[in-house]
Amino acid sequence: MTRKLGFRIWLLIILVFLSLIAIFITPHFGKQGVLVGSVVDNSTAHDAGFRKGQVINSIEGQEVGSIEDYTNIVSNILPSEKNKKINFITSEGKEIIYYSNTTPEIVVDKVSKTNLKTGLDLAGGSRALIEAKNVSLNSKQTRELADVLSQRLNVYGLEDVDVSPVTDLQGNNRIKIEIAGANPENLKELISEQGKFEAKIRNQTVFTGGNQDISSVAKNPPNAVIESCSEQNQQHYCNFRFAVYLSQNAAEKHAEITEKIPVNASNPRYLEEPLDLYLDNKKVSSLMISKSLKGRVTTQISISGSETAGTRDEAYKATQEEMKKLQTVLITGSLPYKLEIVKLDTISPELGDEFVKSILLAGFVGLVAVSVFIFFRYKKPKTSISLMIISFSEVIIILGIAAMIEWNLDLPSIAGILVTIGTGLDDLVILMDESKDEGVKSLKQRLKRAFAIIMGAYFTAVVAMLPLMWAGAGLLKGFAITTIIGVSVGVLITRPAFSDLIKRFEK
Secondary structure: OHHHHHHHHHHHHHHHHHHHHHHHOOOOOOOOOEEEEEEOOOOHHHHHOOOOOOEEEEEOOEEOOOHHHHHHHHHHHOOOOOOEEEEEEEOOOOEEEEEEOOOOOEEEEEOOOOOOEEOHHHHOEEEEEEEEOOOOOOHHHHHHHHHHHHHHHHHOOOOOEEEEEEEOOOOOEEEEEEEEOOOOOOHHHHHHOOOOEEEEEOOEEEEEOOOOOEEEEOOOOOOEEEEEEEEEOOEEEEEEEEEEEEOHHHHHHHHHHHOOOOEOOOOOOEEOOOEEEEEOOEEEEEEOOEHHHOOOOOOEEEEEEEEEEOOHHHHHHHHHHHHHHHHHHHHHOOOOOOEEEEEEEEEOHHHHHHHHHHHHHHHHHHHHHHHHHHHHHHOOHHHHHHHHHHHHHHHHHHHHHHHHOOOEEOHHHHHHHHHHHHHHHHHHHHHHHHHOOOOOOOHHHHHHHHHHHHHHHHHHHHHHHHHHHOHHHHOOHHHHHHHHHHHHHHHHHHHHHHHHHHHHHHO
């Protein structure tokens, strides 16, 4: 009997120890600075060597200890009228030489002290729940649409994005898009517009976006660049240009149409008709067609355009975004369905921090209050202290499992942990009450009867959680999974250990 008791308690201690290692031994353990959360693809920062997961220690010899330090140092240097050479040093000792007149296209975050991943509700960001407009999609169509949206958002440079098909209890198939740690202004625009791209000459479609007409799109210099920025009438404007490689069929169609277009009499370097670019049936640009392309089958053309803004930095960013938007719809093509946003949420990281503090404080106060109540009821300090230790151990093991499986903890998940604490305390009280029942002489039999009650409650809780996996289009999935993990840990690990402690105390 003694060995069995010892095994259960030691199993609990070992699991708590392993959970603490899983939570706190991070890849950035002991490192100071700011973490590079994401880097825009094909940006100046990406070309300079910035990568997701790096930790920036210093900028131009100035130590970076927080996000505020990073922001102050960079804002004192950039933006500027001329390109500047700036040295960034990472925690690995790597030197990144950034040469630009605008701030790096990266998102920085605090260096995490744990391996716990927080979801949208805690880290801040945007969440959209969308569906096809006036069309009922089946599961296969929803998955295909999610793949296209994921490709479009990733091409646009949004790295920390989760696109997943979800189904609610009514059987409606929808798509959930979450971008934690960021609030991109273009999220609503990207998912609410179909992105139908057409290039026309004389109102005849030459090619459309997607792999049927587009072989590839240049995204890196020298075939994709922002060529120049100028100021005119107190407005700044920048020009962009990138190469597009057409399929053979599209190139032949381009040659067939241009063959019939005469040369421009006033400007003989170009043809009389331009190449008009339409996005969602709205003309976004008109390009002059070189005389050398008249009737010629060529698979490479150049797309160009410009954007204006009040400052040079704003014009540069607007031009970069417009170029990236055109590149995206050219690569991915138009969405197969017109979409509408069912729900769009935006949460700031500060609000998420306040949620966590309030929830943790409420949980701690509740746990202490129950322990005090237990102490006055049973008049046994050891039992009250053991109850608190067991409850804390249960939470640590749940968090350890979340860290190991890289589960995103959101507000529903935190609520699931609180529910687990509540059901756990209830089960522990049942064990204590049953152990005091004088109607059954054997302590072993009393505890066995208590476990029969606990197991019944356990299976009821698990069955009750299963529908919540799909309720609210999957938004309560975190609550369901965390609760199932918590009550399973309690039934298999912490409750048996606490029953062994009761046996020891009774002896």
